[in-house]
Amino acid sequence: MRGDLRRVLRLTVVGVRHHVLCMSTSPMILVFTLVTPLAYATLAFYLFRAADRPGTPAQVAVGAGLMGMWESVVSRAGGAVQTQRWLGTLETLVMAPMPLAVSLAHITLAAAIVGTYSMGATLAWGMLVFGMAPAFTDPALFVLAVAGCVVSLGMIGMLLASTLVLLRNANAVANTLDYPIYLLSGVLVPITVLPGWMQPISAVLPTTWAARAVHLAAGGGGPGEVLVPMGIGLALSLGCLLPAVRMIAWVERRSRTAATLALT
Amino acid sequence: MITRAKVRQGARVIVIGGAISYRALFTWTAPAMFVSSLFVVPVLQLLFFTHLGRQLGVADDRFFVIGGAVLSAGFPCVFGGTMAVANERAYGTLGAVLLTPGGRVALWAGRMVPYVLNGLIVAVFTLVTGVLILRVRIAPADLLMIVPTLVTAAASCSALGLALGAIGLMARDVFMVSNLAMTVLLLVSGADVPRSALPGWMRAVGEVTPVTHAVVAARAVAGGAPLADALPALAGEAAIAVVLATAAVVLLRWFEHGSRRRGALDAH
Amino acid sequence: MWAVEAIGLSRVYASGAGWFRTRGARITAVRDVSFQVPEGELFGLLGPNGAGKTTTMRMLTTLLLPTAGTARVLGHDVARDPVPVRRVIGAVSGGDRGLYDRLSALDNLRYFAELYGVEPRVQRARIGELLELVGLTGRARDRVEGYSRGMRQRLHVARALLHRPKVLFLDEPTAGLDPLAARDLRQTVARLVASGTTVLLTTHYMAEADQLCDRIAVISDGVVCALGTPAALKDQVKERDVLEVEVYGAAAEHIARIEELAGVRGTSVEEREHLQVLAVHTDRGAGLLGPVVAALDGLRLGKVATREPSLEDAYLAILQESGRESAAEVRA
Numbered sequence: 001m002r003g004d005l006r007r008v009l010r011l012t013v014v015g016v017r018h019h020v021l022c023m024s025t026s027p028m029i030l031v032f033t034l035v036t037p038l039a040y041a042t043l044a045f046y047l048f049r050a051a052d053r054p055g056t057p058a059q060v061a062v063g064a065g066l067m068g069m070w071e072s073v074v075s076r077a078g079g080a081v082q083t084q085r086w087l088g089t090l091e092t093l094v095m096a097p098m099p100l101a102v103s104l105a106h107i108t109l110a111a112a113i114v115g116t117y118s119m120g121a122t123l124a125w126g127m128l129v130f131g132m133a134p135a136f137t138d139p140a141l142f143v144l145a146v147a148g149c150v151v152s153l154g155m156i157g158m159l160l161a162s163t164l165v166l167l168r169n170a171n172a173v174a175n176t177l178d179y180p181i182y183l184l185s186g187v188l189v190p191i192t193v194l195p196g197w198m199q200p201i202s203a204v205l206p207t208t209w210a211a212r213a214v215h216l217a218a219g220g221g222g223p224g225e226v227l228v229p230m231g232i233g234l235a236l237s238l239g240c241l242l243p244a245v246r247m248i249a250w251v252e253r254r255s256r257t258a259a260t261l262a263l264t
Numbered sequence: 265m266i267t268r269a270k271v272r273q274g275a276r277v278i279v280i281g282g283a284i285s286y287r288a289l290f291t292w293t294a295p296a297m298f299v300s301s302l303f304v305v306p307v308l309q310l311l312f313f314t315h316l317g318r319q320l321g322v323a324d325d326r327f328f329v330i331g332g333a334v335l336s337a338g339f340p341c342v343f344g345g346t347m348a349v350a351n352e353r354a355y356g357t358l359g360a361v362l363l364t365p366g367g368r369v370a371l372w373a374g375r376m377v378p379y380v381l382n383g384l385i386v387a388v389f390t391l392v393t394g395v396l397i398l399r400v401r402i403a404p405a406d407l408l409m410i411v412p413t414l415v416t417a418a419a420s421c422s423a424l425g426l427a428l429g430a431i432g433l434m435a436r437d438v439f440m441v442s443n444l445a446m447t448v449l450l451l452v453s454g455a456d457v458p459r460s461a462l463p464g465w466m467r468a469v470g471e472v473t474p475v476t477h478a479v480v481a482a483r484a485v486a487g488g489a490p491l492a493d494a495l496p497a498l499a500g501e502a503a504i505a506v507v508l509a510t511a512a513v514v515l516l517r518w519f520e521h522g523s524r525r526r527g528a529l530d531a532h
Numbered sequence: 533m534w535a536v537e538a539i540g541l542s543r544v545y546a547s548g549a550g551w552f553r554t555r556g557a558r559i560t561a562v563r564d565v566s567f568q569v570p571e572g573e574l575f576g577l578l579g580p581n582g583a584g585k586t587t588t589m590r591m592l593t594t595l596l597l598p599t600a601g602t603a604r605v606l607g608h609d610v611a612r613d614p615v616p617v618r619r620v621i622g623a624v625s626g627g628d629r630g631l632y633d634r635l636s637a638l639d640n641l642r643y644f645a646e647l648y649g650v651e652p653r654v655q656r657a658r659i660g661e662l663l664e665l666v667g668l669t670g671r672a673r674d675r676v677e678g679y680s681r682g683m684r685q686r687l688h689v690a691r692a693l694l695h696r697p698k699v700l701f702l703d704e705p706t707a708g709l710d711p712l713a714a715r716d717l718r719q720t721v722a723r724l725v726a727s728g729t730t731v732l733l734t735t736h737y738m739a740e741a742d743q744l745c746d747r748i749a750v751i752s753d754g755v756v757c758a759l760g761t762p763a764a765l766k767d768q769v770k771e772r773d774v775l776e777v778e779v780y781g782a783a784a785e786h787i788a789r790i791e792e793l794a795g796v797r798g799t800s801v802e803e804r805e806h807l808q809v810l811a812v813h814t815d816r817g818a819g820l821l822g823p824v825v826a827a828l829d830g831l832r833l834g835k836v837a838t839r840e841p842s843l844e845d846a847y848l849a850i851l852q853e854s855g856r857e858s859a860a861e862v863r864a
């Protein structure tokens with residue numbers, strides 16, 4: 001049992017590392033994972049300033065970092081199957097005795113981890129350019145909240161990976177998923193002025209809770225304040241993961257029937 | 265002497281040549297991606313910034329709806345202008361295009377017309393959708409007055425795209441460049457943040473880049489000011505369009521000469 | 533128990549198949565294919581392009597579901613129990629894609645070793661051993677994107693061998709390789725078979741099949757039209773002579789005239805630089821040299837010789853005959 005657990009852990013580390021390396025060597029990463037979030041951070045900083053809003057300016061850096069994380073998951077996890085198909089590695093992955101869901105989980109987790117490059121960039125940017133340091137009392141708690149967010153996003157990524165592959169125009173759909181989540185989940189700043197009918201949607205989105213946990217940890221919240229939303233976020237994401245895993249098994253079987261594993 | 269036939273010939277180059285190259289070169293014409301990038305995303309972006317503005321109490325909805333609509337013209341125009349040049353090269357047709365005897369200005373103006381129209385349609389759609397969803401009160405007559413500002417913005421953004429495309433002939437990876445250009449416009453144009461909050465150097469950059477002046481003009485007319493009041497801003501935007509278009513034509517001509525000399529017109 | 537067993541295996545493709553569209557043209561790529569491969573054998577599927585070799589391999593390696601029939605690998609059903617099959621097989625699907633180009637060979641192998649559940653303790657040694665086997669030791673830390681076609685193919689082989697598979701599937705392993713690289717790869721395959729691995733390979737090179745395989749199934753238009761050892765296949769054309777004529781400028785009408793001669797069983801034409809080599813299969817001792825030359829109607833001739841049929845002749849004869857049969861089927 002201990003041995004099994006260690007094997008799973010090792011598999012996860014090796015697999016995630018592998019895909020993080022693959023993603024990190026793409027030149028596009030510079031623009032979309034670093035520059036765009038920095039632009040958002042800058043824009044948001046001046047928006048906050050225009051509002052003459054008191055409070056924590058570090059929220060801006062953290063929020064822009066979260067935006068970058070979500071963008072990474074939507075684009076990289078949402079297109080995971082298609083990307084592997086293009087690389088020609090989808091067949092190699094399917095042919096391994098490991099369920100396809102496991103390989104895909106590595107990819108979606110890697111996507112969320114690569115997204116944390118954005119968080120690092122916006123935090124550094126905020127401190128260097130605008131002198132806004134996060135007010136955490138406990139850096140470890142912040143790291144924990146970000147890690148929880150990574151795991152949440154990884155699980156949501158599985159749902160995206162399994163549903164978007166069924167759509168012929170997956171790219172076009174993935175393209176539209178950024179702003180709604182920024183808006184509904186209060187990624188940059190909690191939006192209390194949302195129309196009433198949107199608020200329940202916001203409340204059941206795991207991203208809402210994961211973002212809240214990260215924001216609270218960055219703002220100096222205590223363990224109690226941070227861990228509760230983080231836990232809710234993880235639980236809701238787990239709710240995404242279960243149907244996703246079943247769907248991926250179905251997708252794999254369907255591809256074996258329709259001969260679409262190797263198609264570009 | 266300019267004869268009628270010559271004018272007609274020039275018009276044909278502009279309209280037909282432009283339309284054909286538009287279809288051949290605008291790789292987004294895959295319908296779903298086209299609709300999603302050009303029509304859905306700008307509206308969603310507009311909704312996001314409007315609500316953010318409401319939440320922070322920065323400005324009213326109209327501020328963001330107008331800003332978002334004008335900015336939405338930028339996306340298809342900057343990318344389109346870049347692609348007009350870059351794809352000619354990627355498809356290996358640039359040599360043939362540059363060697364045609366027709367006037368260069370007509371040629372590249374023709375390339376731009378479809379993108380300007382495209383940008384206008386996108387911007388009008390974004391504006392109307394934003395106004396309807398957010399129930400922003402703008403008099404219908406004032407809405408109509410916004411159209412000229414959108415046309416001007418589309419023209420200056422297309423010119424920017426063309427200039428970037430021309431630079432792209434010498435540099436690699438033009439799309440990285442046009443992506444960055446859109447990010448810069450978002451930051452400095454004041455479409456989604458009051459420019460008064462921006463630091464001096466960003467405001468200065470905004471003075472000379474597309475979108476900024478068009479946004480000022482559009483906000484003025486949307487607020488009920490007569491078009492005359494918006495004319496100075498509109499003229500500023502138009503001036504930027506002219507300068508960028510000239511720069512693009514000069515760059516392209518320079519490139520043409522240089523590569524003819526080196527005999528490497530289609531070198532990658 | 534057979535290493536590989538196919539029973540009436542068939543596959544129909546619905547072309548233009550999207551996710552939910554099954555209408556449109558249907559292509560029967562593999563039709564009622566049956567064969568058995570005992571453990572330790574090197575079994576070849578030989579056939580021209582589009583014969584259905586890859587389709588058969590994909591079904592056997594669990595990537596594609598058969599539309600009829602069954603197949604088992606070491607007793608496991610490839611359609612119903614894919615995971616046990618995947619544990620015991622390795623496969624190289626041909627082509628130079630399917631690797632993570634931006635990473636090194638070592639990184640690629642480490643990742644797949646983990647996915648194949650190779651014991652962590654033995655991983656390092658196993659990877660080193662395989663890199664040595666395929667001759668990539670010196671380049672193991674280089675990014676795959678800089679590899680040649682042959683190096684990629686060898687890396688694929690190393691990847692497929694990580695978990696010491698009992699059955700190895702190679703789809704056109706030497707296609708696109710230069711002769712030297714192809715020879716190295718064939719040697720590697722021969723060594724694997726010598727060490728007890730069962731190998732199934734596809735090829736459209738006669739010589740490769742002749743040299744490597746214990747038994748060959750000749751497949752054409754999705755149908756197995758002959759099966760046996762290379763020697764047995766040659767025996768099928770034992771009752772023939774092959775008349776080989778070098779000729780300048782033979783046209784279809786000349787060939788047609790020759791094929792109408794009594795005692796001619798078939799012809800094949802190989803285009804050389806400025807001449808053609810015409811092989812005329814005749815009944816043994818038919819002595820058709822005169823009539824054939826007459827049929828060529830005054831064309832300039834080069835060397836003319838009569839020889840024993842080779843495996844290549846057997847292959848061509850088999851394909852021609854099966855072609856005639858299917859043509860007859862169509863007419864019927």
Ligand SMILES: Nc1ncnc2c1ncn2[C@@H]1O[C@H](COP(=O)(O)OP(=O)(O)O)[C@@H](O)[C@H]1O
Binds near residue numbers: 579583586
């Ligand atoms: N995914 C597919 N969809 C439709 N037809 C296919 C597909 N794959 C192969 N085919 C067709 O099936 C036939 C056999 O192909 P294949 O098995 O690749 O032959 P081989 O490997 O012997 O060259 C060909 O006619 C080919 O066009």
Ligand SMILES: [Mg+2]
Binds near residue numbers: 585587703704
């Ligand atoms: Mg094949």
